[in-house]
Amino acid sequence: MNHNPQADAQKVLEKYDRESQFRQQIGRWRWGVTFLGVYLTVFHLYTGYFGTLPSQKQGAIHLGTALGMIFLLFPAKKGMHRIQKKVPWYDVVLAFAAMYVTYHKIFFFEPLLKSRITGYSMIDILISIIGILLVLEATRRTVGVPIVVVASITILYAIFGKYIPTTILSHPGFSVDRISPNLWYQESGVFGTPVQISAKFIFLFLFFGVMLIHTQIGQFFNDLAFSLTGRFTGGTAKTAVVASALQGMVSGSSVGNTVASGSFTIPMMKKSGFTPEFAGATEASASTGGQIMPPIMGAAAFIMMEYLGVPYSTIMLAAAIPAVLYFTGIFIGTHFEAKRLGIVGLPKSQLPVFKDLMFRNGYMLIPVVLMIGTILSGFTPQRAAMLGIAAVFVVSLVRKDTRLSFRSIIDVLEQGARVALPVIAAVATAGIIAGVVSITGLGAKFAAGIIALSGGYLIFALIFTMIACLILGMGLPTTANYVVTATVAAPALINEFGLAPIAVHMFVFYFGIVADITPPVCLAAYAGAGIARANPFKTGVTAVKLAIAAFIIPYIFIYNPIFVLVDVTPLRLIIAFIGAIIGMIGVSSAIIGHYVCDTLPWERIALFIGGIMMIFPETISDIIGAGIMLAIWFIQKQRKDIQKGRPGASATV
Numbered sequence: 001m002n003h004n005p006q007a008d009a010q011k012v013l014e015k016y017d018r019e020s021q022f023r024q025q026i027g028r029w030r031w032g033v034t035f036l037g038v039y040l041t042v043f044h045l046y047t048g049y050f051g052t053l054p055s056q057k058q059g060a061i062h063l064g065t066a067l068g069m070i071f072l073l074f075p076a077k078k079g080m081h082r083i084q085k086k087v088p089w090y091d092v093v094l095a096f097a098a099m100y101v102t103y104h105k106i107f108f109f110e111p112l113l114k115s116r117i118t119g120y121s122m123i124d125i126l127i128s129i130i131g132i133l134l135v136l137e138a139t140r141r142t143v144g145v146p147i148v149v150v151a152s153i154t155i156l157y158a159i160f161g162k163y164i165p166t167t168i169l170s171h172p173g174f175s176v177d178r179i180s181p182n183l184w185y186q187e188s189g190v191f192g193t194p195v196q197i198s199a200k201f202i203f204l205f206l207f208f209g210v211m212l213i214h215t216q217i218g219q220f221f222n223d224l225a226f227s228l229t230g231r232f233t234g235g236t237a238k239t240a241v242v243a244s245a246l247q248g249m250v251s252g253s254s255v256g257n258t259v260a261s262g263s264f265t266i267p268m269m270k271k272s273g274f275t276p277e278f279a280g281a282t283e284a285s286a287s288t289g290g291q292i293m294p295p296i297m298g299a300a301a302f303i304m305m306e307y308l309g310v311p312y313s314t315i316m317l318a319a320a321i322p323a324v325l326y327f328t329g330i331f332i333g334t335h336f337e338a339k340r341l342g343i344v345g346l347p348k349s350q351l352p353v354f355k356d357l358m359f360r361n362g363y364m365l366i367p368v369v370l371m372i373g374t375i376l377s378g379f380t381p382q383r384a385a386m387l388g389i390a391a392v393f394v395v396s397l398v399r400k401d402t403r404l405s406f407r408s409i410i411d412v413l414e415q416g417a418r419v420a421l422p423v424i425a426a427v428a429t430a431g432i433i434a435g436v437v438s439i440t441g442l443g444a445k446f447a448a449g450i451i452a453l454s455g456g457y458l459i460f461a462l463i464f465t466m467i468a469c470l471i472l473g474m475g476l477p478t479t480a481n482y483v484v485t486a487t488v489a490a491p492a493l494i495n496e497f498g499l500a501p502i503a504v505h506m507f508v509f510y511f512g513i514v515a516d517i518t519p520p521v522c523l524a525a526y527a528g529a530g531i532a533r534a535n536p537f538k539t540g541v542t543a544v545k546l547a548i549a550a551f552i553i554p555y556i557f558i559y560n561p562i563f564v565l566v567d568v569t570p571l572r573l574i575i576a577f578i579g580a581i582i583g584m585i586g587v588s589s590a591i592i593g594h595y596v597c598d599t600l601p602w603e604r605i606a607l608f609i610g611g612i613m614m615i616f617p618e619t620i621s622d623i624i625g626a627g628i629m630l631a632i633w634f635i636q637k638q639r640k641d642i643q644k645g646r647p648g649a650s651a652t653v
Contacts, residue, residue, distance in 0.1 A: 027086030037414035062199035064102030128184035146475020189435035194427035204385035234338020235345035240265035248290025257287035280528030281542035300482035329549030447492030473515020481512035576617035586611025596636035
């Protein structure tokens with residue numbers, strides 16, 4: 001039976017990626033969606049260059065226009081996006097209603113400011129209620145039900161908190177006519193920090209990614225990865241890891257990256273001898289790392305910048321070494337699996353030539369390099385994004401097939417807005433959750449609960465926080481997950497245990513991300529399994545094994561934040577980094593079950609312990625860990641030589 005790889009990939013994307021389930025046909029409203037999309041993107045480009053409006057006005061245009069597009073594009077019922085031939089009348093009504101209730105903040109900006117003191121009118125209260133309900137419905141359509149359930153529960157908690165019998169969680173409660181204007185008109189709700197950051201920074205970076213994709217940089221990344229790693233042991237899997245790491249530099253969608261890269265890499269991995277589950281897991285775990293790979297990380301990284309009050313360059317640099325360790329762990333895991341199965345690299349004649357690639361297409365990297373340089377030079381992310389977008393436009397002129405005609409400019413502007421819709425809806429709903437936490441004091445109550453449950457022991461507090469992140473990640477997108485945990489759990493770890501703020505925020509950020517590959521709900525792994533035609537649950541388990549670094553490193557930089565560049569010197573960092581790489585060899589070999597040769601159960605345990613000790617950046621632990629790993633190496637080398645019947649023969653690891 002013949003399969004169309006592109007069609008299969010699209011079906012997988014629509015199955016596991018809620019944001020891909022938009023109407024294929026929208027009839028007469030096609031021009032309306034195009035107009036709104038172009039308007040929204042041009043608005044952000046204009047304010048990115050000339051300066052943003054006051055945060056409430058900027059947020060109103062940002063969210064209001066996005067809500068209008070969402071109701072025109074996304075059907076109320078899942079699966080209807082391919083069936084409906086036009087936009088139903090009720091969705092048109094909802095689109096205009098959503099735009100009005102948000103633009104109402106602009107039309108009556110001054111009176112609404114005064115109402116904060118004098119009190120809101122009944123019309124204002126009604127509009128705020130409608131606005132919140134429309135935000136929740138738009139989020140349900142683009143992101144999914146779980147985040148809406150969480151937000152709804154927090155709103156009910158704000159209203160009925162006084163009826164909760166538990167003393168720790170109870171509070172006086174707020175009436176609807178108080179809570180709804182608070183969440184709609186003030187800065188501690190829908191239009192709070194998440195939406196403000198989305199309107200100021202995130203949209204521009206998403207558009208930068210859309211522009212880069214137009215230059216066909218994805219194919220260049222795949223070819224570049226092949227030229228660098230294809231000839232080595234397990235070359236196809238290593239290519240998938242490197243290509244996903246490169247793709248992650250410009251895109252932060254786990255499922256999207258898995259499908260985009262996986263439709264190319266997964267069939268090759270299967271063909272070379274990897275099992276379908278391992279092929280799908282490799283792509284899923286590597287693609288999930290895109291959200292922690294600078295310079296363009298997940299949208300939550302920009303919100304982290306605002307929460308911590310530090311430049312984006314600080315976030316980017318702090319994420320760099322953990323990201324390298326994450327991808328290195330997956331890379332090493334694929335190496336040992338290939339050695340275990342006897343999978344060799346591809347012939348050099350089948351691979352692209354690195355020098356030819358760089359000479360022909362190396363210019364595509366200019367926008368990325370320019371963006372990194374601009375951020376590290378101290379400019380704002382907004383300025384960096386604008387320069388990057390301008391550079392991509394110039395780069396697109398080099399080749400005839402990437403030059404932008406008037407029609408393609410309109411398409412790219414519209415696509416920039418479409419890509420941002422789920423993010424905008426998610427951050428608006430996350431703002432509701434964060435607003436209730438702030439208004440009710442739930443954050444302090446939750447912090448007290450963590451301290452009580454942990455008995456004052458840091459390790460238990462970290463484990464409980466990790467579990468909360470993973471559970472929330474089953475239903476919440478990474479951005480919303482981060483906003484919730486950074487608002488509720490992070491302050492407890494920082495204030496009660498005196499931890500470095502950036503290490504704590506990176507901790508909750510990481511575990512919110514790896515939820516995408518952690519069973520039972522692991523959408524990126526399911527997407528990889530769909531392309532590989534593999535067992536979804538086994539693929540998820542294998543992805544967790546490969547991405548084991550993501551479960552270890554956050555604990556390491558909590559106890560010793562050298563890897564997030566806190567209290568660090570260059571020499572200490574270099575030594576710790578080399579030790580961590582060696583440690584990842586031990587951990588990965590233990591997980592895969594192959595080192596010099598197949599490992600015995602006790603050897604796996606010893607390698608895992610030795611690897612962990614090497615990763616932990618302390619001299620004593622490094623010495624012990626290195627000793628354990630070296631001892632196992634000699635034992636396995638001797639066993640392998642005996643099995644070959646050639647004592648003294650060398651073994652290649």
